[in-house]
Amino acid sequence: MIYVVERRLMSGLPNRSLTAANYIIAHESGNPNNCGPDALEREITNMNRNKAKAFTSHWVGGGGRIVQIAPINKLQYGCGPKGNPLSYAQVELARTNDKDQFKKDYAAYIWLLRKLAKDAGIPTTLDGSGNGIKSHRWITNNLGGTTHVDPYSYLASMGISETQFKQDIQNGLEQSQQIEKDDDKMQFTNEAPKAAVRDHIKQSVDKKLIDKSWLDKFDNGTMTNGDYEGLKLIIAQRSK
Structure with a gap:
């Protein structure tokens, strides 16, 4: 995690x-x-x-x-x-x-x-x-x-x-933590939505609203839909 x-x-x-x-x-x-x-x-x-x-x-x-x-x-x-x-x-x-x-x-x-x-x-x-x-x-x-x-x-x-x-x-605790299900990981049918999500995350990193580890997680394909939904709330709160 x-x-x-x-x-x-x-x-x-x-x-x-x-x-x-x-x-x-x-x-x-x-x-x-x-x-x-x-x-x-x-x-x-x-x-x-x-x-x-x-x-x-x-x-x-x-x-x-x-x-x-x-x-x-x-x-x-x-x-x-x-x-x-x-x-x-x-x-x-x-x-x-x-x-x-x-x-x-x-x-x-x-x-x-x-x-x-x-x-x-x-x-x-x-x-x-x-x-x-x-x-x-x-x-x-x-x-x-x-x-x-x-x-x-x-x-x-x-x-x-x-x-x-x-x-x-x-x-570390990785072995005892719940492993994320593959079917919950973010999937995209084409590159346009994927690029838009990545751009949103990168802009938030550049603005120092979130840590770069979130961008790394997206890039290595381990970000889940739940991760991104929670991340959007954090970004929205810190953008106020």
Whole structure:
């Protein structure tokens, strides 16, 4: 599955360069009092309010939504003074009490962590030696400068063990996700409608309304009719 990354970059960030881009950091909010349907937006609002003290590049939640609020490959304030200068991106997971929503959030979380690692040329290994995807707990135990140990306890409370989390980071969730049916994939009887749909998607990419991954999905023939119907709604909303 390909996700749309909503770009809502905060203003007034420090825009400082990293010492090295060695890690992608996996966080969770650590906020048991914010688990409702609007938890993601509340967390983003709170982080924007307190960005002088703490902020990360991405949030995941709300049923599989991904929101980027700060630039990647720039200093973020998420895992302490020793880990921050080495972290290409840092990803927070908003909490929920809804197990069905958690499954969607977790799938997006895994996808994003792996994508960011691949974009940065970082191994998709979790809490191993050398460069890779690191939990906040790994930073605490190995680099110091912070005391947080997320995200393992929250993941465990939702049925995801440390072993499972590491396997999912390493391999992705593609094998466990529902495979799209061939008869639902977009089909065209001639080239004119196909060209019109592609042009619509490309124009939206050029306008930065959607991520280029949607155009890639159309070009490689894996976009379904449902994908495009949902994409049209997103484009329409962001064009207002």
